Amino acid sequence: MNFASVRIITDDLDRLVKFYEKVLGVSAERPAPVFAELVLTSCTLAIGHSQTVPLFGTGSAIAASNKTVIIEFRVHNVDAEYERLKPFIDEWVKEPTTMPWGNRSMLFRDPDGNLVNLFEPVTEEAIKRFSNRIDG
Template identity: 70%
Template structure:
């Protein structure tokens, strides 16, 4: 089994696509007018309009009603991302904070109210936990090959 994507359902696809293009810096692909995907080397975020739900059956999902999941985006520098996104994000839940498990984290809500966590491992233990995981984020060594 291979984890393929997470899909959000929305009543306003264009607004959500614009928001996630701003947050991720990744342009959406639109294989159909009611469906969009943000494909990265590590994960895919799919967004479907509520019109797509008819393909699955009655009342299988409801737009803008999630209160249990958090989409997590690992970033190089949480504080820099918060500064970049502040003009585009209407609802910040948590300003950048160092978490007890070693990540620096900022929490926001997308236009439908879904939680989005921007985080960076900042302690040595946290960096070690993520060291073996695939990433498209340059390491400190990649950014500064001399190690300085």
């Protein structure tokens, strides 16, 4: 089994796509007016308009209501990303900080309130833990 993607449901597809294009530095693919994918080497972030929810089952997802999932992306330099994104991000949750498990992380919210973590392993143990994973 292979992990394919994470999908965010939103009422404002264009706004969220533009936000993630800026954060991730890639252009979205738009196979349909109500759906976009931001394809990275390690994963795909899919974004669907709330109009797509009935295709999965009425009420199966509610836009801008996530309070449990953190969308995480591994980067090469958290501090450099922080400087790049500082003027663009409206809601910072945590400025760059080294976590007890050895990752340097910064957390912010996207325009729909989803929590996003950009991180890099910085301790010897964390670097070792990520050594066999796709490079971020």
